[in-house]
Amino acid sequence: MKVLITGGAGYIGGTVATILKSAGHDVTVLDNLCHSKRDEVPVGVNFVEADIADRVAVESVLRALQPDGVLHFAALIEAGDSMRIPEVYFRNNTASTLALLEAMHTTGVKKLVFSSTAAVYGEPEVLPIAETAKLAPTNAYGESKLLVEYMLQWFNRIHGLRYASLRYFNVAGALPGRGEAHEPETHIIPLILDVALGRREKIFIFGEDYDTPDGTCIRDYIHVEDLAAAHILALDALNKEDKIICNLGNGQGFSVKEVVEAARRVTGHKIPVEMKPRRDGDPARLVASSERAKEVLGWKPQTPKIEDILKSAWEWHQQRYPKQ
Incomplete structure (x- = not known):
């Protein structure tokens, strides 16, 4: 092809x-x-x-x-x-x-x-x-x-x-030798892992007053x-x-605080957090139904657990930014 x-x-x-x-x-x-x-x-x-x-x-x-x-x-x-x-x-x-x-x-x-x-x-x-x-x-x-x-x-x-x-x-997440890194970085998982690596002091969470169990946005x-x-x-x-x-998507959502906690478990680092006001345009919850993808494409996520996604990203980030 x-x-x-x-x-x-x-x-x-x-x-x-x-x-x-x-x-x-x-x-x-x-x-x-x-x-x-x-x-x-x-x-x-x-x-x-x-x-x-x-x-x-x-x-x-x-x-x-x-x-x-x-x-x-x-x-x-x-x-x-x-x-x-x-x-x-x-x-x-x-x-x-x-x-x-x-x-x-x-x-x-x-x-x-x-x-x-x-x-x-x-x-x-x-x-x-x-x-x-x-x-x-x-x-x-x-x-x-x-x-x-x-x-x-x-x-x-x-x-x-x-x-x-x-x-x-x-x-x-990441493949061996290829992962997520943007300049400037704004995505939550690489930002969290940067904190675990000592490249940033803390992670900012934007809004804890959403209509969710812990007040932070939920994402799939x-x-x-x-x-x-x-x-x-x-x-x-x-x-x-x-x-x-x-x-x-995976059909299940994790709040920002839940992702931080999962990253703490995966990396073994404390990952300090600072709360900030909401950002404009951020919905409280976004969780997918992927039934149509399963039906039309024959597709099913093979790595649905947030810990496993974080683990693959963590392995790549450690290779990309080894501690001095």
Whole structure:
């Protein structure tokens, strides 16, 4: 199989690229390296440094490659940041994806797996969240992704684009040699592990007055390898299905305080905490129903326990940042 992966130097895209390459597939990564480095591109893949907004460059790659499909991960992902500079998120996540879709249509590439998000649901009315739930994002990041989903529906209806939109929840964990690290880092698990490594003094928890048992936000965590497997299954399923919309999660939630406690058990470190006010746009609970993914893709998480997810991340972080 021949695949183009946008954002393939990043955490999730790079994990998918690594797994596909190790399985013998022909993988090309397209990334502008705005939040990653050249040495983070998986070994052995073809690499093109370009922005998906550059339609001429993307068309050139697609014409030369003629891939079986595109796995689209390139995006900005920080919900809190999107409430400060929403225009940047709509430009990078929504408008740039339109340029990619136009390039695919022009070059006749008909299959896309889209990295969507649970943020399209906003504050859920019923848990666990099913794909039929109301779509009402509470932040510009979620809205920027939902607008892409609307575009995909119309490209499917009018141009025959076959697509899978995978709405995932909090991704964490690591493969041997590849894990989660952003610059700047805003995701809770790598931040917590930085504290355990002595790279940060403490972890900040934003809000302890939510309507949850311990007052902190509850999220559904999924191991990055399970997530990667779902993308590969989705690309294959598009040979039969012309449109797939699936949640990807474990179906159980953990509060921020519970994640900190689990990290303390895994690392053996105290991990000091400081409470902060709520951030704009953070829903109290996000927990997935992944029944449709199991039914349509034949997918099931292999690493559902938060301790096991944290353990894989901890092993990688210790290798990446050995204590001096």
